[in-house]
Amino acid sequence: MNRERVHILFFPFMAQGHMIPILDMAKLFARRGAKSTLLTTLINAKILEKPIEAFKDQNPDLEIGIKILNFPCVELGLPEGCENRDFINSYQKSDSGDLFLKFLFSTKYMKQQLESFIETTKPSALVADMFFPWATESAEKFGVPRLVFHGTSSFALCCSYNMRIHKPHKKVASSSTPFVIHGLPGDIVITEDQANVADEETPFGKFWVEVRESETSSFGVLVNSFYDMESAYADFYRSFVAKSCWHIGPLSLSNREFAEKAGRGKKANIDEQECLKWLDSKTPGSVVYLSFGSGTGLPNKQLLEIAFGLEGSGQNFIWVVSKNENQGENEEWLPKGFEERTIGKGLIIRGWAPQVLILDHKSIGGFVTHCGWNSTMEGIAAGLPMVTWPMGAEQFYNEKLLTKVLRIGVNVGATELVKKGKLVSREEVEKAVREVIIGEEAEERRIRAKKLGEMAKTVVEEGGSSYNDVGKFMEELNGQN
Ligand code: UDP
Numbered sequence: 002m003n004r005e006r007v008h009i010l011f012f013p014f015m016a017q018g019h020m021i022p023i024l025d026m027a028k029l030f031a032r033r034g035a036k037s038t039l040l041t042t043l044i045n046a047k048i049l050e051k052p053i054e055a056f057k058d059q060n061p062d063l064e065i066g067i068k069i070l071n072f073p074c075v076e077l078g079l080p081e082g083c084e085n086r087d088f089i090n091s092y093q094k095s096d097s098g099d100l101f102l103k104f105l106f107s108t109k110y111m112k113q114q115l116e117s118f119i120e121t122t123k124p125s126a127l128v129a130d131m132f133f134p135w136a137t138e139s140a141e142k143f144g145v146p147r148l149v150f151h152g153t154s155s156f157a158l159c160c161s162y163n164m165r166i167h168k169p170h171k172k173v174a175s176s177s178t179p180f181v182i183h184g185l186p187g188d189i190v191i192t193e194d195q196a197n198v199a200d201e202e203t204p205f206g207k208f209w210v211e212v213r214e215s216e217t218s219s220f221g222v223l224v225n226s227f228y229d230m231e232s233a234y235a236d237f238y239r240s241f242v243a244k245s246c247w248h249i250g251p252l253s254l255s256n257r258e259f260a261e262k263a264g265r266g267k268k269a270n271i272d273e274q275e276c277l278k279w280l281d282s283k284t285p286g287s288v289v290y291l292s293f294g295s296g297t298g299l300p301n302k303q304l305l306e307i308a309f310g311l312e313g314s315g316q317n318f319i320w321v322v323s324k325n326e327n328q329g330e331n332e333e334w335l336p337k338g339f340e341e342r343t344i345g346k347g348l349i350i351r352g353w354a355p356q357v358l359i360l361d362h363k364s365i366g367g368f369v370t371h372c373g374w375n376s377t378m379e380g381i382a383a384g385l386p387m388v389t390w391p392m393g394a395e396q397f398y399n400e401k402l403l404t405k406v407l408r409i410g411v412n413v414g415a416t417e418l419v420k421k422g423k424l425v426s427r428e429e430v431e432k433a434v435r436e437v438i439i440g441e442e443a444e445e446r447r448i449r450a451k452k453l454g455e456m457a458k459t460v461v462e463e464g465g466s467s468y469n470d471v472g473k474f475m476e477e478l479n480g481q482n
Contacts, residue, residue: 007035007125007478012115014108014130015045016086017266017295019152022225022375024049025252026128026150027065028056032255033471036064038124040115042072044084048267055260070114077107087296090325102204109135119143125478128223134208134215146220146481153374154226155234155248156406157398158216159185162242164196165213177417186233187406194417195397221245223474225252225378227460227467230453231402245477247470251382253357253375254461262358266295270352276319277362279348286366286447288317289434290359293371293392298325303424304334310430311347312339316438317364318347321354360385366447367437369413372396377403384454386410386446388433392419409450411436 009030013023020041027037039049046067053065074083079100080092089100116139119127128148129136140147151158160182164170167183170193182189199206216222222243227250228235239246256262263273280288291307293299299307304326311318326334340349356376359365360383368380369388377399380387389400390413403410414429437443460467 005125007475008038008122009035009478010038010040010119010122010124010127012040012127012129012133012136013045013150014086014132015042015084017048018373018375019130019132019150020045020049021266021295022152022252023128023130023150024052025255026223026225026249029249029252029255029471030475031056031063031065032060033475035125035475037066038122039065039067040070040111040118041067042084042111043069044082048085051268052261052264055258055264059258059261068118070111070118072107072111074107077103077110079104079107090296090298105132105208106204108133112136112139115139116142119145125481126220131212131216134211137215137219146478147215149216149219149222149243150225151216151222152225153395154231154377154399154402155224155238155246156231156402157374157395158222158224158242159234159237160189160191160196160398160401161198161395162238164198170196170198186237189401189405191397191401192416194421195391197393197395197397197418216243219244221247221474224248225250225374227251227457227465228470229456229460229466230381230407247474249467249471249474251378251457251461251467253379254382254458256357259358262361263355265355265357267353269350269355271348271350271354273355273358276348276350276355276359280319280359280362280364283317283364285363287438288319288362288364289314289367289369289388289438290319290321290356290365291369292321292354292356292376293323293390294373294376295323296325298323299419301334305336306424306427307430308334308336308339309427311434312336312343313427313431314434316346316434318343318434319350319354319359319365320347321350321356322352324352327351357383367434369434369437372399372403374399381407381409381450381453382457384451384457386437386443386450388413388437390415390425407449407453409446409453411446 011023011027013020031037046069075081126146127140131149131151137147163182163184169180169183173180176193179190179192199209226248228248357379368385370376372389372391387410389403389410391397391400404412411433413425413433459465
């Protein structure tokens with residue numbers, strides 16, 4: 002049969018946590034013979050350019066490119082250059098989430114440009130971020146299938162579906178009263194504070210309803226996860242929520258070469274070779290890696306607790322302190338003499354770390370994570386047990402998956418969203434860090450995590466379930482065209 006080449010447009014929300022996995026996906030499909038085009042604004046295109054160039058250098062025959070969309074921040078009432086969610090903290094020192102909302106709603110400005118690009122290029126499919134619910138209509142206008150990318154697990158998607166349908170949080174005494182998420186396999190217990198349910202009367206809540214509607218009305222959903230890891234939830238999701246869905250992860254495993262792994266997201270604030278050399282000098286499985294994603298900025302008081310907790314634990318560590326946190330010349334977030342006392346034992350990366358390179362190193366024995374889904378999948382793919390420290394978004398659901406379903410996580414003790422201001426104490430940090438590395442339970446957790454990591458690597462190879470789902474998805478697109 003003579004088929005036209007599949008051409009997929011990828012339209013990521015402008016934030017590292019969304020652009021990184023969508024670029025991984027664009028590379029994955031290019032490797033499988035598709036033409037991949039990423040749509041984004043100028044500043045974000047600059048962020049993506051380098052990793053795309055690195056990929057093209059390695060794979061000159063594969064087709065991947067960027068199309069730039071106009072996003073006039075000032076005209077839209079945003080600060081100049083405010084083209085990425087991760088910049089918002091630097092514009093918004095004392096404000097609430099208003100700037101984020103404005104940014105989120107402003108993205109609709111790109112609708113017309115998206116439509117004219119679809120009309121002229123006639124792609125096989127549009128993979129658009131869940132934050133662009135309006136993109137379904139844009140694609141439909143031209144008979145192009147729209148796929149949703151949520152950037153999270155089937156497990157979390159099922160949790161939020163059941164919360165929406167059964168509203169168990171409305172039937173308990175308070176927002177901190179635990180309840181079982183009704184209708185979901187596995188008796189998952191959570192509180193309203195943790196579930197982070199948007200009030201449907203607020204602007205964000207209304208937007209969220211649109212997101213959910215586009216999830217069911219779109220052609221299907223692509224999930225950065227693999228079937229065997231969460232089969233009960235993948236089946237549930239397929240049966241009750243999305244029309245179709247394909248589990249094609251872990252997407253981070255699309256990065257094969259050193260340069261690809263090292264250049265993921267931003268330029269690292271540490272020499273990658275130096276970092277690996279430091280890890281080489283440590284015993285296998287002895288180092289804890291702490292990172293809380295691309296956007297989270299913890300207050301100084303919390304960073305101090307982490308520092309004391311790490312020191313108290315006596316374990317080796319690499320601690321990433323993001324730009325949002327590492328502010329002010331005096332570094333008040335660091336106890337006096339901390340780095341001198343932990344020399345040889347610990348490494349602080351101020352800014353951006355080459356996370357997947359670090360996680361893949363044999364000296365890493367545990368990952369303290371905020372349970373952002375990319376980090377969670379990267380930890381799983383690296384076969385690591387984790388200390389779970391959810392802070393916002395759907396991260397408490399991800400924590401439940403790690404601690405209760407997969408049983409590869411130790412809960413640090415976070416009970417509510419970080420914005421509520423409750424600190425995790427140094428004692429809790431110390432205990433969780435020791436627990437993930439030392440003892441019989443740690444060993445059992447490590448064995449389970451290692452098995453899962455091996456599975457993750459197998460499913461993306463030829464004949465594996467994620468590999469096959471990519472194939473099935475492309476077949477389906479061919480059938481559409
Ligand atoms: N990341 C990284 N270096 C850092 C911080 C983050 O490479 O110093 C990457 C990480 O590997 C992941 C993404 O940024 O791919 C963060 O996504 P996640 O879903 O974990 O969290 P978010 O930033 O969306 O909260």
